[in-house]
Amino acid sequence: MLTDRQLEIVKATVPALQAHGAAITRVFYTSLFEAHPELLNIFNPVNQASGRQADTLAVSILAYAAHIDRLEQLGGMVGQIAHKHVSLEVLPEHYPIVGQHLLSAIAAVLGDAATPEILEAWGAAYGQLADIMIGVEGSMKRAGAEQPGGWAGFKPFVVTGKTTESQVITSFELTPQDGQPLPPFQPGQYLSLQVQVPGRPTRQIRQYSLTALPNGQTYRISVKRERAASAELPHGLISTHLHEELNMGDQVLVHLPAGEFVLQDSNRPVVLLSGGVGITPMISLLDHLVAKNPTRPVLFVHAALNREVHAFHDHVNAVTAAHSQVQKQIYYTEVGIHDQLGVDYDIAGLIRRNTISPLLPEGDAEYYYCGPAGFTHAVESLLDDLKVPTDRRFTETFGPSRTFTLLAADRAPAQAHELAATGR
Numbered sequence: 001m002l003t004d005r006q007l008e009i010v011k012a013t014v015p016a017l018q019a020h021g022a023a024i025t026r027v028f029y030t031s032l033f034e035a036h037p038e039l040l041n042i043f044n045p046v047n048q049a050s051g052r053q054a055d056t057l058a059v060s061i062l063a064y065a066a067h068i069d070r071l072e073q074l075g076g077m078v079g080q081i082a083h084k085h086v087s088l089e090v091l092p093e094h095y096p097i098v099g100q101h102l103l104s105a106i107a108a109v110l111g112d113a114a115t116p117e118i119l120e121a122w123g124a125a126y127g128q129l130a131d132i133m134i135g136v137e138g139s140m141k142r143a144g145a146e147q148p149g150g151w152a153g154f155k156p157f158v159v160t161g162k163t164t165e166s167q168v169i170t171s172f173e174l175t176p177q178d179g180q181p182l183p184p185f186q187p188g189q190y191l192s193l194q195v196q197v198p199g200r201p202t203r204q205i206r207q208y209s210l211t212a213l214p215n216g217q218t219y220r221i222s223v224k225r226e227r228a229a230s231a232e233l234p235h236g237l238i239s240t241h242l243h244e245e246l247n248m249g250d251q252v253l254v255h256l257p258a259g260e261f262v263l264q265d266s267n268r269p270v271v272l273l274s275g276g277v278g279i280t281p282m283i284s285l286l287d288h289l290v291a292k293n294p295t296r297p298v299l300f301v302h303a304a305l306n307r308e309v310h311a312f313h314d315h316v317n318a319v320t321a322a323h324s325q326v327q328k329q330i331y332y333t334e335v336g337i338h339d340q341l342g343v344d345y346d347i348a349g350l351i352r353r354n355t356i357s358p359l360l361p362e363g364d365a366e367y368y369y370c371g372p373a374g375f376t377h378a379v380e381s382l383l384d385d386l387k388v389p390t391d392r393r394f395t396e397t398f399g400p401s402r403t404f405t406l407l408a409a410d411r412a413p414a415q416a417h418e419l420a421a422t423g424r
């Protein structure tokens with residue numbers, strides 16, 4: 001428990017961390033991985049090299065410090081991080097290691113400004129956050145392992161299907177090697193795979209959206225083959241390995257499904273907006289909606305470069321044709337010479353208010369969106385224009401989230417119960 005003085009100190013140091021937060025976390029990761037190279041396996045090296053992981057930690061720490069006297073408002077952030085941590089097998093014993101390196105990094109970057117009293121206050125604050133996270137993650141792990149068909153950690157699965165969805169996206173059907181029935185999951189969630197690429201020192205863990213509904217026997221994920229941006233940024237190492245080397249009959253290690261990008265329990269109309277590979281979680285959401293809520297209007301909007309990279313084209317057409325509750329609108333930005341307007345796509349160009357507006361369902365629709373950063377920003381300004389309140393917007397970020405700054409009071413009330421329930 002922090003003293004009042006420590007609470008004051010932590011809040012007062014937010015501006016200093018704001019100024020130096022990214023530098024602190026960069027120093028932190030460097031010293032952490034020097035001392036504990038084994039922890040590299042749970043971090044995507046691309047996110048390390050690009051600084052994205054460091055930025056995410058900095059944003060999370062700042063959000064935490066800013067809310068230190070109103071922790072119930074951090075429920076959304078805690079839930080998102082806990083899902084990621086559980087699926088990455090972050091363990092309670094990792095927290096003191098991280099705490100030690102974080103405090104040393106704060107001391108190193110802030111220099112004399114980091115007095116013993118400040119460091120002690122941050123030590124206490126970090127300890128409190130660690131206790132919250134360990135509590136939430138522990139209950140999630142227990143619930144996962146104890147459910148029928150559940151398991152702890154990673155379990156061997158076999159590839160029983162491999163389907164090309166587009167020039168860049170491939171689906172893998174995975175069946176548990178032990179033949180046990182599989183627990184259900186919520187549409188919109190993802191699976192973690194642990195993969196050993198030959199020649200690399202550690203196994204790597206990656207998350208991929210589930211793209212078929214729960215059936216008790218198999219899971220299906222869909223993976224975009226990422227391209228290397230440069231030799232220093234080994235982007236696409238795992239996805240290329242999966243596309244090229246993971247074949248029928250091969251084994252892969254799989255963690256229980258996780259993730260909080262799931263449908264709200266409501267009957268509101270739904271707008272699903274995806275860009276590129278952001279279509280993957282939308283496929284499960286769409287399939288679930290038509291199977292379970294036949295009266296709920298759904299608008300499916302997808303933006304792709306062109307037909308060659310447009311995954312699930314036929315599937316979405318078939319669902320739209322079979323269910324009058326669904327309307328769709330497809331945007332292509334780099335229309336191919338064989339692409340047909342009205343057949344393959346509806347609009348050439350980027351998603352825009354005047355083109356989407358005529359199709360928007362009446363009433364207080366919920367908006368679910370996922371896509372590359374530019375797409376996400378475009379959708380967010382569209383939703384701002386349409387005055388859609390934040391409690392009807394839901395998004396998924398692949399990789400470390402940059403959205404924690406959005407968490408605050410207006411996004412978190414429902415999830416605050418989660419935090420309260422952990423008895424922090």
Ligand SMILES: NC(=O)C1=CN([C@@H]2O[C@H](COP(=O)(O)OP(=O)(O)OC[C@H]3O[C@@H](n4cnc5c(N)ncnc54)[C@H](O)[C@@H]3O)[C@@H](O)[C@H]2O)C=CC1
Nearest residue numbers: 275276277278303304305333371372374375378396397398
């Ligand atoms: N939520 C997330 O974190 C997601 C991240 N990504 C990342 O983004 C990268 C690119 O994904 P791809 O599937 O190759 O997408 P892409 O580059 O093929 O773009 C798909 C579509 O998104 C739209 N879009 C892109 N930039 C836009 C902008 N500035 N304004 C408005 N619309 C825009 C365009 O309509 C484009 O056709 C991936 O490598 C992936 O790592 C992709 C999807 C989801």
